[in-house]
Amino acid sequence: MIIDARGLRKTYRPRGRRGAAPVEAVRGVDLQVAAGEIVGVLGPNGAGKTTTIRMLATLVAPTGGTATVAGHDLLTSPEQVRRRIGYVGQAGGVDENNTARANLRLAARVDGLTAAEAAARTEELLAAFDLTGPADRPARTLSGGQKRRVAIALGLVHRPPLLFLDEPTTGLDPQNRANLWEQIKTLRDGGTSVLLSTHYLDEADALCDRLVIVDHGVVVAAGTPAELKREVAGDVVSLRVPGTDEAARVLDGLPYTREVRADRGLLRVYLDDGERALPHLLAALAGQGLALESVALDRATLDDVFLHKTGRSLRDAA
């Protein structure tokens, strides 16, 4: 395991504000990352994702818990950990007035490389992140996607085996997000382990090998995206019916229904084989004189997992 964290906790105690209550941002998180994996911490705003990542990256001192990160104890050997990790925060670490090339060369020199080594590493990273073209423009003139790629390249200058990315695609358009996913996968395929945070369901599903879903500072579910969705149920039938309570009661009583949930006037019925069950569902409602307004059959999504575990949709919570 390149990360093995047990019972991580962080309580912020606001200083200087009399009477301000402490904030329990992270309340006992267990988290493992195997070498060569992309693991995502998924959760709504304020769930404790940034705090968890910053603790593991030695930037915030935990209030409790233990962790081994990149082979070293987080609490007793933070310097050793720091040498073996890369961290890209939400703000990135790019000097806007300098070019991408100068940003990277400086980082490489600070890291102890000779001028020639720094130049070589810079060209390697510019090529890997498709930045050779705009490499000599001031970073402030780069697009959001390009700037984000410079920030990630900066985190990789010293070839860390483990990279932390805090919400790497927030604010990017769909095309740039998809490009960045490919580059993160390429890093993983080259042997770099990645722990990232996200509140995007599609990103968690498409990019991450494994997920830790957090809410209010605790882990509510963990597993591969496929495992998590399977746990909830294979299929979900969404129905709009006047008389939601009555319909829910009828559907809940059917033998193949695993669970029924009401979500903003929409009934979501979880079951294993939606195609086969759907006609029976509709017949049962018609038998009770309940007229349908709409019906849709889908595979369960990660949002269904979140809804199942927390009672609310991540779309509302985020």
Ligand SMILES: Nc1ncnc2c1ncn2[C@@H]1O[C@H](COP(=O)(O)OP(=O)(O)OP(=O)(O)O)[C@@H](O)[C@H]1O
């Ligand atoms: N330095 C701080 N002092 C006090 N409270 C803090 C501090 N940093 C974070 N918090 C609080 O801790 C909780 C968790 O915040 P955190 O940033 O870890 O969540 P998050 O899941 O990363 O959210 P976001 O997606 O908005 O970044 C929030 O209630 C936040 O307001």
